[in-house]
Amino acid sequence: MxxxxxxxxxxxxxxxxxxxxxxxxxxxxxxxxxxxxxxxxxxxxxxxxxxxxxxxxxxxxxxxxxxxxxxxxxxxxxxxxxxxxxxxxxxxxxxxxxxxxxxxxxxxxxxxxxxxxxxxxxxxxxxxxxxxxxxxxxxxxxxxxxxxxxxISVNKKATFSSAKLSAAFHGALSLNQQKKIPKILKLMQFPCSDALSYSHLAEGRVDAVMQCSNKIWDIHPLIPIIKAAGGIVSTWSNKDAVNAGNILVSSNKIVHNKFLKLLKPVSK
CATH class of the missing domain: 3.30.540.10 (Fructose-1,6-Bisphosphatase, subunit A, domain 1)
Structure with missing residues (x-):
């Protein structure tokens, strides 16, 4: 580009x-x-x-x-x-x-x-x-x-063990699919509040956000904000988020890669 x-x-x-x-x-x-x-x-x-x-x-x-x-x-x-x-x-x-x-x-x-x-x-x-x-x-x-x-800046000190995760499936994952990602369900301890969650990650309040079924207008405006603040953005299958879909945002690559691994059973 x-x-x-x-x-x-x-x-x-x-x-x-x-x-x-x-x-x-x-x-x-x-x-x-x-x-x-x-x-x-x-x-x-x-x-x-x-x-x-x-x-x-x-x-x-x-x-x-x-x-x-x-x-x-x-x-x-x-x-x-x-x-x-x-x-x-x-x-x-x-x-x-x-x-x-x-x-x-x-x-x-x-x-x-x-x-x-x-x-x-x-x-x-x-x-x-x-x-x-x-x-x-x-x-x-x-x-x-x-x-x-x-x-603003992401929380650069975030580790996977201490990561604050904000997540919502918006009805896109069936109960059987959710059963395949028990560790994710256990880590979903912080509320997911529309685009505010992505914005909170960009200013270091949470360390990872995952949402389902984003359209381009849901995520395109947030991609440059998150990246300028030092964050990582991709789909659950680690593709470019510019194509929208199921989105994962993290404060660094180590945290991001850990969550991508946990999401593999439902990222196909």
Whole structure:
């Protein structure tokens, strides 16, 4: 992948920095309160979408169109706007819609900028918590918490024996499959809270996160944040997380490889 120069990185990162603040303001001024929920799967399961998901995505698309009109956009709710540009914005307007529906504050707006198909910048914005995570290069990421900026890093001292694991299967693993990974089940001692868990790993609060069935908009915005903070990201079968799927994130390679080994019975 071609590398962007630091000036271009800062142009896009500054755009995302402002967008995070705009999204939080938009939520508290326009969207907080009533919303309508519908089920995308209609009797075949439960995959909720709300009027707020759609309002957020329209808002984000409009901001991108004004600033970068030739760029491609892929959003969960409104599909792919194609162009010849090497740049593509990937949007999850509300990651954690189930949390949003029941009033949990862990939902977020996730946005990545992809260059030639690979995520290079990511934003995870949490409007209720009034905090957001953003990388400014492939080596530097920050958390902005109530207006204060702090550089973040994974827990570099993490060992497998002391690792804090946050995990959720989201109904994707059957009971028989779960029986094949008893050590993982025993180590699942910390709550998994949507994209906030990945963000917590990037700032050293937990040491490993595993989730099932991530789509590209669930994980692309988090990949550059996690990597800039020093973390490792892959699928459970140790493939590039850019293809999404079942995702494992760890604070270092030793911890990552241990968990990959434990996941082997269910990673095919």
């Amino acid at each position: 071609d590398q962007l120069n630091s000036k271009k990185y800062s142009i896009y990162a500054n755009f995302l920095n402002k967008l995070a603040k705009d999204l939080t303001t938009f939520y508290h001024s326009k969207l907080k309160g009533t919303f309508k929920v519908s089920n995308k799967l209609k009797g075949k399961g439960y995959d909720p979408v709300t009027t707020s998901d759609k309002a957020f995505e329209k808002f984000i698309r409009l901001k991108i169109k004004k600033k970068f009109p030739d760029h491609q956009v892929i959003g969960e709710e409104f599909g792919h706007k194609k162009s010849k540009s090497d740049f593509t914005w990937v949007i999850d307007p509300i990651d954690g819609t189930r949390s949003f529906v029941i009033g949990n504050p862990t939902w977020s707006n996730l946005i990545s900028l992809n260059y030639k198909g690979y995520p290079i910048l990511g934003l995870a914005n949490f409007p209720v918590l009034k905090k957001y995570y953003l990388n400014y290069s492939d080596k530097i990421a920050y958390v902005y918490d109530n207006g204060k900026r702090k550089k």
